[in-house]
Amino acid sequence: VEQRQLNQWFLRITQYAEALLNDLDQLSGWPERVRTMQANWIGRSEGAQIRFQLSSGSGTIITVFTTRPDTLAGASYVVLAPDHPMVENLTTEDRRESIQAFQAEVARLSALERTSDDGPKRGVFTGATALNPLNGKHLPIWIADYVLADYGTGAVMGVPAHDQRDRRFAQRYGLPVQQVIDAEGAVAAIADGEAWTESGVLIHSGEFDGLNSIDAKERITRHGSQQGWAEAKVTYRLRDWLISRQRYWGCPIPIIHCPSCGAVPVPRDDLPVELPRGIDLSGKGGSPLGRQEAWVNVPCPSCGEPAKRETDTMDTFMCSSWYFLRFADPHNKERPFSREAVNRWLPVEQYVGGIEHAILHLLYSRFFTKALRDRGLIDVGEPFDRLLTQGMVQGTTYRNPSTGKYVAPADVADPEAPTDPNSGEPLEVLFEKMSKSKYNGVDPAAVIDRYGADTARMFILFKAPPEKDLEWDDADVEGQFRFLQRIWRLVESANTKIETLEPEERSEPLSESDATVRRAIHLAIKAVSEDLEDEIQLNTAIAELMKLTNAITSVGVTEMTTPVLKEALSTLLRLLAPFAPHLAEELWHxxxxxxxxHHAGWPELDPSALVQDSVDLVIQIKGKVRGTIQVPADADKEQLEALALASDVAAKWLEGQPPRRVIVVPGKLVNLVP
Incomplete structure (x- = not known):
């Protein structure tokens, strides 16, 4: 693969770098992990741009950006990207052949291969030198594979004592290492071949000796600014968004290229530009649209002379970065969306998507929203209020650690002690992303055929929090199947007592059984509502349904009055409906x-049902739990202490001796310290 320069289309997302970064603070409903990933991708760096003049006196200047101007005195070389435009003129004749050979070699590498921390850092000396503006030293100018022309200025200063990548490069080519930052451990680290990358106090830096790194950054930058060779600078790792794709599938770029007029937008009346149909996609090289002469060759909209359509299509993220705006106004035949509809419906209250979209789709969607706002087309500045990044479903794999090969479950004789059927070697048992090559896929149809769709849903929702990966285990599927069967049997047992779900008036005061069940009902309403609305903890919501089922079963259908039984089962089925819709519907009828x-309405919380006349109070002796007693719910500290001292638990463990100390936590525990 050889990389070549192409004329391509970009969107200037870098113009929004600061806003995209700062507005992350507004997204409190997003996972911290996603916000951190976006912040790192945007990559704000504060530092200085420093200008190095060539030693030849030609006046040519190489500009570098550094976040560590405090290490400028330690620079021992300057590095350009192999395809930096200055390389051609800098290179001396005796170095030209080796420079060109290296450039050709690097052109075959991807940016990822060139900048990987694992690979060696390689380069070639150009034969030219530059002056260090701080101390006047002559620095050799190299080209190296790890510097990219489109990142920063395409040039860096090499400070091997204080940058690990520079250190490896210097060691490879015998370049000098000059320590200029001193701190405890720095000398030893540098002597051991490592770079000291932390802050410290400046040494070997002339008038700046003795300054700490923070002050030195500011002082050296100001000094350089006064002398004309430095300026404070903020840069971003974020690059402009390349949207050009040399392929058929994609939205056509609505531009016509005219030899006289240049790039001319397709007239609004001719939009949208549609892809040609029935074309041959078997050819290689370039865009397949470029070979469709009848589609490509058109008159220029401006001058009418022969012209050609743009044959690149757009990155598919161009479409997925604003589709949610169309959802707010899907039947609008005049425009993609109206400002009024978007302002009514956006931002999206809850968005769900994988973590893999953190730095592409989600970032581009934020950019689109801000750009459209700035064009006056909408008023919102952020597309998604809350974000849930769901995990993946993982399956069991059997892997031979010595060969790295996977073994199909059908070939494993004993899953409890799995061995390779060919070699007899023990196998590793892992949970990994489902894949045909790993033989760990699960057919949803088979699970649904055996257990039903509701069981499959309940298992997936209960097994792990939504944001975590889910480890598929058939035994846990069985567990959810049994739980739904319990609910079925519970409703069956109540059929003789209930003819309709119409609410009935309760007789007051409630019996102990009715009060216990009503409290369980409204604890479940409160907890499930919070899990769905606030935390999106679907697994704990199902756990609350299990608690409610247990509470109803423990008291027993025959021990409840009909009004409370109706309330209990009506609530249980309405809370169950989002998780097991088919079973809930059947039992409801x-x-x-x-x-x-699903039309019955969400159960309403009755706070009075949560009030208890008595509560369990834990009794600790010297910090260890020794028992519990029932106490009035409104008992104060003095009453709780008296009740604890009078309890059978205290009598048994204190053996008649008064405690030296009593610690009371109202409503929870009393700790008696003998």
């Missing part, structure tokens, strides 16, 4: 429900 359970 079995109990006399007329309309759908």
């Amino acid at each position: 079995q109990l006399g429900g007329t309309s759908s359970v």
